Amino acid sequence: MKALVLSGGAGTRLRPITHTSAKQLVPVANKPVLFYGLESIAAAGIRDVGIIVAPDTADEIRAAVGDGTRFGLVVTYIPQHAPLGLAHAVLIAREFLGDDDFVMYLGDNFIVGGITDLVEEFRATRPAASILLTKVPDPRAFGVAELDVDGRVARLEEKPGNPRSDLALVGVYLFTPAVHEAVRSIEPSARGELEITDALQWLIDDRRPVTSTVVSGYWKDTGNVADMLEVNRSVLELLTPRNEGTVDAATEIIGRVRIGGGATVRGSRIVGPVIIGAGTVVENSYIGPSTSIAEDCRVTDSEIEYSIVLSGSSLHGVGRVEASLIGRNVQITPAPPIPAAHRLVLGDHSKVQISA
Template sequence: MKALVLSGGAGTRLRPITHTSAKQLVPVANKPVLFYGLESIAAAGIREVGIIVGDTAAEIRGAVGDGARFGLAVTYLPQPAPLGLAHAVLIAREFLGDDDFVMYLGDNFVVGGITELVDGFRAERPAARILLTKVPDPSAFGVAELDPEGRVARLEEKPACPRSDLALVGVYLFTPAVHEAVRAIRPSARGELEITDALQWLIDQRRTVASTIVSGYWKDTGNVADMLEVNRSVLELLTPGNEGTVDRDTEIIGRVRIGPGAVVRGSRLVGPVIIGADTVVENSYIGPSTSIAENCRITGSEIEYSIVLSGSSLLGVGRVEASLIGRSVEITPAPPIPAAHRLVLGDHSKVQISS
C-alpha cells in the first residue's frame, strides 16, 4: 500500500502567513502540520509516499527531504495548477501503479492517526473508503448522504443546499478502481476534477464506497481559527520538560516544555505551553495553549492561545490573544499620540470638553 499526500495549493485562507510559507509547513506545537500526517502514514506501516507539490515545491522538498527521517521513501509529483483532488490522482498514476493507497491532505490533522483505518481497509478492500464527520456548515465541504442502512448513497462538492451535515474528512482510501473513475469524470463548474465526482462514479457503477464516521478529532487547518484550535488540542497532550535555563523568579504552572538553549527570567508560564530552542522570555506572561517557536524574544509582554513563529519578538506590548504571528515579526508599543480635539464649529456653538 502506498500514500499520496497533497501539499500543493496556495493557502489563501491563511494569508499573509502563506505569502512566504507553504500552508502545510505552518507549525502546530512547533512542528509543521505536514509532519504529523507523514508520521501517521509511517505508523500505519506504509513506506512509499508520493507528495503532490505546486508553487511551494522547493520549500516542501527542503523540509521533508527524501523522507528517511520519517521512515519513508518520498517521490515528489509536480502539479502544474491546483486542478482538484481527482486530478492529483490522475497525475500520480505511474507512481501509484496497481497498489491500494491512502490519499491524505497535507494540511489536515487527525488525532490518533490512521493505523486502524488502514488495517481495516486492507482486510475488507472496498473500492474506496471515506471518513466523515458532522460539521455546522457542510456547504464548505464535500458532503455525503447515507442511505437508511448507513451506506454512501450520494456525494456532492460544496453544495448550496446540503442534504446532510456529514462532511468528508481529508483522508481517503482507494483500490486501483479509482483510476478508471478519475478518467471518466469531467471538470466541475469551478474547473476542477472533484474527488467527490469520482467517488459518485464508483457508486453509480455499483462499486462499494464505504464510510467511517470520525469519532476522534479532525481539523482542516486552512484558517487561523482552526490552526489555533489544533495547536490547543496537540498541546493538551504535551509532555513537560526543561532543556533550557529558568531563574528562581519564574513561576511555571502545568505542562510546559522549554527547548534547549531557551532562557526564561522573571516570568509566569501557565501550560500547556511550548517554548522553542534559544528563545528568551523575560518579565512576561505566557498563557495556556501557546506555542513560541525557536529564536524568539518575549519581553514585558503577555500572550495566550497563540502561535508565534521563529525569530519573532514581542517587546513591551500589552496582552495578545488568539493570534498567529509569522516569522521574524517585531511587535512593539506604538509611540504616544498627544491628546487633542479637532473641531469645526458653526456660529453660536456651545461645546463642553472634558479635561
C-alpha cells in the same frame, strides 16, 4: 500500499502567513502540520509516499521533508502546475501509484490518533474506496455525503448550497486501483476542478463498493487561523513536560511546559500547556495556556495566551496578545505616544462641550 499526500494549494485563508510559506508547513506545537500526517502514514506501515507539490511552494516542501528518511519513508515529489482538484492529483500521480492500493491524505488536515486502524480495516476488506466522515455545523464548505437507511454511501456532493446531510468528508481517502478509471471518466466541475466527490460518485453509480467511517477522534482542516489555534490547543494538551533550557528562581511554571535547548526564561510566569522553542528568551512576561512559541523568539515585558508565534519573532512591552497567529521575524512593540488633542472646524455661534 502507498500514500499520496497533497501539499499544493494557495492557502488563501491563512494569508498573509501563506504569502511567504506553504500552509502545510505552518507549525502546530512547533511542528509543521504536514509532518503529523507523514508520521501517521509511517505509523500505519506505509513506506512509499508521493507528495503533490505546487510551483510556488515545491522548493520549501522539498527542503522541509527531504527524501523522507527522517520519517522512515521514501518520498517521490509530483508537481501539479495548478490546483485543478483532488481527482486531478490522482490522475497525475498515476505512474507513481501503479496498481497499488493507496491512501490519499490532505497535507493540511489533522487527525488525532492517526490512521493505522483505518488502513488495517481497508487492507482486510478492500472496497473500491473508503471515506472518512465527520459531522460539521456548516457542511456547505465541504464535500458532503448522504447515507442510505442501511448506512451505505448513497450520494456525494462537493460544497453544496443545500446540503442533504451534515456529514462532511475528512481529508483522508483510501482507494484500490478502481479509482483510476473513475478519475478518467469524470468531467471538470463548475469551478473547473476534477472533484474527488465526483469520482467517488462514479464508483457508487458503477456499483463499486464505497464504505465510510465516521471519525470518532479529533479532526480539523487547518485552513484558517481559528482551526490552527484549536489544533494547536489539542496537541499541547498531550504535551510531555520537559526543560532543556535555563529557568531562573524568579520564574513560576505551572502545568505542562516544554522548554527547548538554549532557551532562557527569567522573572516570568508560564501556565501550560505551553511549548517554548530552542534559543527563545522570555523575560518579565506571562505565557498563558495553549501557546506555542517557536525557536529564536524574544518575549519581554508582555503577555500572550492561546496563540502561535513563529520563529524569529519578538514581543516587547505589549500588554496582552491572545488568539493570534504571528508569523516569522515579526516585531510587536507598543505604539508611540500620541498627544491628546481635539481638532475642530466650527461654524459661527457654535456650542461645543469637551470632556476635560
